Amino acid sequence: MRRFLTAVLACLGITATALVATPAYATGFSTYGSGVNVRSDAYLSSAVVRTLSGPTSIDVDCQKHGDRVSNSDGTSEWWAHVPALGGYVTVVYISVPEDKLPGVPECGTDNPPPADGDITLADVQAMFGTRIANPSIVETGLPSLNQAMRDANINTPYRKAAFLATLVHESRLEYNIREIGDTRLYGGRGYIQLTGDFNYGPAGQYFGIDLLGNPDLAMSLQWSAPIARWYWTVARNINPYADNLDMGRVNAAIGYPAGAEDQRRCDSFKNAIRYLTGSVPSGVICTRPSPLKGDTSKLTRTQFDALAKNGGGLG
Incomplete structure (x- = not known):
C-alpha cells in the first residue's frame, strides 16, 4: 500500500x-x-x-x-x-507494484558482457587436469561462477588461483554436487561444500532465502556460486591470504583440520598460478601456523581472524 x-x-x-x-x-x-x-x-x-x-x-x-x-x-x-x-x-x-521494473531493459542486454578475464572450461582443464571430471556441468556453471568472482573482487591471478584451487578440491568445480556419503541434513553442498547449520543459517539470512528449510538450494545453479562468494568474503575474508600467497591460511579458512590435503591444494594453487602467469613466484606458503591446524569450521569470522593474526604474517 x-x-x-x-x-x-x-x-x-x-x-x-x-x-x-x-x-x-x-x-x-x-x-x-x-x-x-x-x-x-x-x-x-x-x-x-x-x-x-x-x-x-x-x-x-x-x-x-x-x-x-x-x-x-x-x-x-x-x-x-x-x-x-x-x-x-x-x-x-521503488514505488511500483511489480518486483521488476516495467519497461526497463536489463543491464548489458544490448551488448554481450565483456569476457576479458573470465575463466573458461579450457582454462580449468589446463589448470587441474583430471580433477575436472564432468566438463559439461562445469561449463554450465561457469557464467555464474565468473559473476561470483567479479562480485567478490577475485580479480587477480593469485586470488583466482586460490579460489579455483579451493573449489576444485571441494566440489570438482561442479555447482550441483553433494558430498559423497554425507547424509547429514546440513552436509556439504555446492561449489564451496557449505556445511553445518552455523553456515546454512547465516548464508540464507544474507541472501533472504530459507537454506535451513531447503538446504538443497545450496547446490542449485542460482545459489551455488553466490554462496561460495558469500563464504569467501563474508563468512571469511580470504582474498588477503591469496594476495600473500598464503595457501596455508586459505585452507584453514575453509575449515578442515591440517593434513596431507593442505599440500595437495597448495600444489593445485601453484598449477593455477603457473597457468595464469607463466611461472610460480617464490614465497608460496603451504603450511598453516600452529593456531590454525585444527578444525576451524565452527569459528566465527572474528574468532578465525584473531587466530590467523596470532599465527603471524598478516596484520
Missing part, C-alpha cells in the same frame, strides 16, 4: 528530493521510505555510495539481477541502475 501511495505522489511531482534532467534513454521512477542505500553494485555486500534521506525521483537506465531484498511490501532480486547517483537501488524500495 505504501508503495502505491508513494507512486501516486510521484506522479503528482510530490517527492522529498528531485534529480535534474531525465536522460532520453532513462525511465523516471520514485523511491519511498528513508535511509534507502545506493550501492556500487547489485549486492548487499557492495559499497554504499550514498543514502537517500527520503522519497526521491530517480532516472533508471537499466536493471540488474542481484541479491534478494525483502521488506513489508514485498521481495525483489532486481536492482535499478541510477546513473545520476552512481549506483544501484533495490527495486523493493
